[in-house]
Amino acid sequence: MPLKRIISRLDIKGPNLVKGINLEGLRVLGNPDFFSKNYYYAGADEIIYHDCVASLYEKKYLLDFINKASSNVFIPVSVGGGIKTLKDIELILKNGADKVFINSAAIKKPKFLEEAVKNFGSSTISISIEANKKKDNQYYCFYDYGREKSNRRVKDWIDEVQSKGAGEIILTSILKDGTGEGFDIGLLDLVHKIIKVPLIIHGGAGNSNHVSDVLKYKNVSGVAISSMLHYSLIQSDKFIFENKKEGNTSYLLSNDKYFSSRFENTSISQIKKKLKKKRLDIRV
Amino acid sequence: MKKITIIDYGTSNLKSINAAFNYLGYSTLITNDKKKILDSDLLVLPGVGSFPVVMQYLTKHCLDIPIKEHIKKNKPFLGICLGMQVLFEYSYEFKKTNGLSVLKGEVNNLMDMNSSKNILIPNTGWTALKRNNLFNQKNLITISKNMNFFFTHSFFVKPKNKRIISSYISFGKEQICSSVQYKNIFGMQFHPEKSGNKGLNLLEKFCKL
Numbered sequence: 001m002p003l004k005r006i007i008s009r010l011d012i013k014g015p016n017l018v019k020g021i022n023l024e025g026l027r028v029l030g031n032p033d034f035f036s037k038n039y040y041y042a043g044a045d046e047i048i049y050h051d052c053v054a055s056l057y058e059k060k061y062l063l064d065f066i067n068k069a070s071s072n073v074f075i076p077v078s079v080g081g082g083i084k085t086l087k088d089i090e091l092i093l094k095n096g097a098d099k100v101f102i103n104s105a106a107i108k109k110p111k112f113l114e115e116a117v118k119n120f121g122s123s124t125i126s127i128s129i130e131a132n133k134k135k136d137n138q139y140y141c142f143y144d145y146g147r148e149k150s151n152r153r154v155k156d157w158i159d160e161v162q163s164k165g166a167g168e169i170i171l172t173s174i175l176k177d178g179t180g181e182g183f184d185i186g187l188l189d190l191v192h193k194i195i196k197v198p199l200i201i202h203g204g205a206g207n208s209n210h211v212s213d214v215l216k217y218k219n220v221s222g223v224a225i226s227s228m229l230h231y232s233l234i235q236s237d238k239f240i241f242e243n244k245k246e247g248n249t250s251y252l253l254s255n256d257k258y259f260s261s262r263f264e265n266t267s268i269s270q271i272k273k274k275l276k277k278k279r280l281d282i283r284v
Numbered sequence: 285m286k287k288i289t290i291i292d293y294g295t296s297n298l299k300s301i302n303a304a305f306n307y308l309g310y311s312t313l314i315t316n317d318k319k320k321i322l323d324s325d326l327l328v329l330p331g332v333g334s335f336p337v338v339m340q341y342l343t344k345h346c347l348d349i350p351i352k353e354h355i356k357k358n359k360p361f362l363g364i365c366l367g368m369q370v371l372f373e374y375s376y377e378f379k380k381t382n383g384l385s386v387l388k389g390e391v392n393n394l395m396d397m398n399s400s401k402n403i404l405i406p407n408t409g410w411t412a413l414k415r416n417n418l419f420n421q422k423n424l425i426t427i428s429k430n431m432n433f434f435f436t437h438s439f440f441v442k443p444k445n446k447r448i449i450s451s452y453i454s455f456g457k458e459q460i461c462s463s464v465q466y467k468n469i470f471g472m473q474f475h476p477e478k479s480g481n482k483g484l485n486l487l488e489k490f491c492k493l
Contacts, residue, residue, distance in 0.1 A: 001403065001454075067299075070300045075480055
């Protein structure tokens with residue numbers, strides 16, 4: 001079995017790295033290039049770029065970030081958000097991404113997933129799932145950055161995308177995203193036994209114990225972390241804020257300690273050291 | 285300055301492999317021009333996509349000829365991932381397809397392995413390389429503890445001559461070939477351009493051949 005991956009996830013809106021809670025209330029955190037470069041040197045196993053708005057006009061920022069990453073970050077780069085056509089995928093790969101992930105477009109038209117796999121190969125096409133409970137207390141797949149509900153149950157959708165050739169699944173818990181309360185273990189317990197492709201868990205990491213809690217599952221290939229890494233880096237001496245004069249920058253300009261109290265102040269290398277001590281198979 | 289040529293066959297992600305060479309201080313030429321390929325000192329065949337598509341492209345554009353010429357002249361050749369797989373006789377990806385037959389052996393599906401029931405496929409992630417005791421040349425890859433490289437693949441090569449296997453990785457209870465080395469031919473199932481410093485060091489060693 002490959003080593004368990006620690007992946008840093010960067011949510012992008014226009015020219016900025018952003019982060020919210022429950023995929024809402026996005027705050028501007030700075031220049032994505034600065035963060036990805038730091039995570040590469042700190043020992044990240046992979047980087048995920050997720051475009052939150054992904055309108056055609058704003059895509060040029062994303063492509064620019066992937067371009068820069070491919071020339072100074074020598075680990076795999078996975079990109080998604082708003083991918084609708086095979087042309088979109090081609091453009092993202094040509095700009096230096098290694099993998100793309102799809103959510104909305106596959107939920108609306110599952111055949112698109114099959115076409116993507118046929119054209120670019122299984123290992124290049126991942127599925128992103130934004131999961132949340134509805135009133136019946138069952139987990140369903142949401143889309144459009146958590147704004148829209150679908151009628152697909154998470155478990156059924158995992159079965160379907162695996163049979164259609166998805167090479168990897170990134171599973172986000174909307175409820176836990178940005179909270180630092182720990183990953184959604186209920187969601188993981190529901191799905192881990194039916195997993196046949198690599199599974200990446202995202203949403204809720206607040207400290208390294210949360211990370212080891214999910215990496216203990218045999219079928220979990222890695223975790224994607226955003227808030228905990230971003231807020232730690234912002235608090236470090238290295239951090240330089242470049243104001244792009246767009247979006248909600250009030251968090252960075254204020255001295256809000258709310259977030260620093262929810263997330264362990266750490267780094268990828270420190271997290272990895274702790275995981276190694278717990279005898280998890282990690283790349284150091 | 286050595287002429288490093290990367291073969292362009294449309295689908296592959298050439299950007300990162302090119303960026304890795306540039307980072308190491310080497311400029312490269314990305315081309316599908318036969319003459320330029322023949323003129324190179326070091327030749328790199330990257331690989332993303334599927335076996336039949338790549339072979340179709342190489343034969344349609346008659347690129348098989350300069351690749352074989354280059355290898356015959358004993359100049360260093362590096363095949364990465366699918367770029368290594370096409371060196372063999374045939375693959376079973378989608379349908380049985382002939383490869384370049386530079387090396388003897390075939391390309392099989394990980395799904396057909398006995399271990400595959402309990403293992404996630406594609407085989408994606410960082411994995412440590414293991415020594416092959418039958419391999420007795422000077423290995424381009426230094427195999428030691430924590431030599432982890434990034435893999436992402438669903439097919440793997442089975443060379444007929446086990447002595448050309450320069451490293452293995454574990455796949456469940458079995459092991460599969462993760463790199464080959466035969467005279468001037470180097471093949472890697474993993475992506476050195478995506479394996480951080482260790483990958484970059486390996487590429488640098490190749491550049492210095």
